[in-house]
Amino acid sequence: MYYYLSTLSTKDCRFLSNLICLISIVMRDIQANEIEWYLRDHFFRQFNQGIQYFKKDSLGGEMISLYLRYRNYNLQDMNDMITIVVENLICRQVIKKTENNSLELTSRFSRLQCSKCFYISYLNSNEPRNCLRCSSSELHDFPSKR
Numbered sequence: 001m002y003y004y005l006s007t008l009s010t011k012d013c014r015f016l017s018n019l020i021c022l023i024s025i026v027m028r029d030i031q032a033n034e035i036e037w038y039l040r041d042h043f044f045r046q047f048n049q050g051i052q053y054f055k056k057d058s059l060g061g062e063m064i065s066l067y068l069r070y071r072n073y074n075l076q077d078m079n080d081m082i083t084i085v086v087e088n089l090i091c092r093q094v095i096k097k098t099e100n101n102s103l104e105l106t107s108r109f110s111r112l113q114c115s116k117c118f119y120i121s122y123l124n125s126n127e128p129r130n131c132l133r134c135s136s137s138e139l140h141d142f143p144s145k146r
């Protein structure tokens with residue numbers, strides 16, 4: 001390994017470090033997207049139980065204890081990801097910051113399935129009714145009402 005690295009030119013090294021940087025950005029994006037999905041799922045369930053206010057600092061712990069997927073996640077990593085996701089959700093007007101530094105859901109969520117790619121999206125009524133994966137507008141309630 002050492003030998004291999006020592007044969008790399010400065011240009012190769014720069015290329016490699018840029019590549020690693022790019023990969024880590026993409027990985028973080030994928031992770032953030034996935035956490036956003038679970039966070040929307042969490043908000044959807046809480047809202048249906050009448051809970052509309054959340055503390056950002058406790059969301060990470062809630063996610064780790066609620067979802068098997070994140071059982072072994074490090075709390076600090078989770079909180080860092082939650083910070084990114086929450087900023088994005090504030091931009092999209094799904095949540096807003098209140099005066100006492102809580103987060104408030106701006107309206108209820110619909111759980112919708114895309115007719116094209118079958119992805120489940122949790123959409124707030126302030127958001128465009130488009131699939132969060134493929135942007136299709138052909139969405140129906142999930143599970144479908146009969």
Ligand SMILES: [Zn+2]
Pocket residue numbers: 114115116117118119131132133134135136
């Ligand atoms: Zn779709």
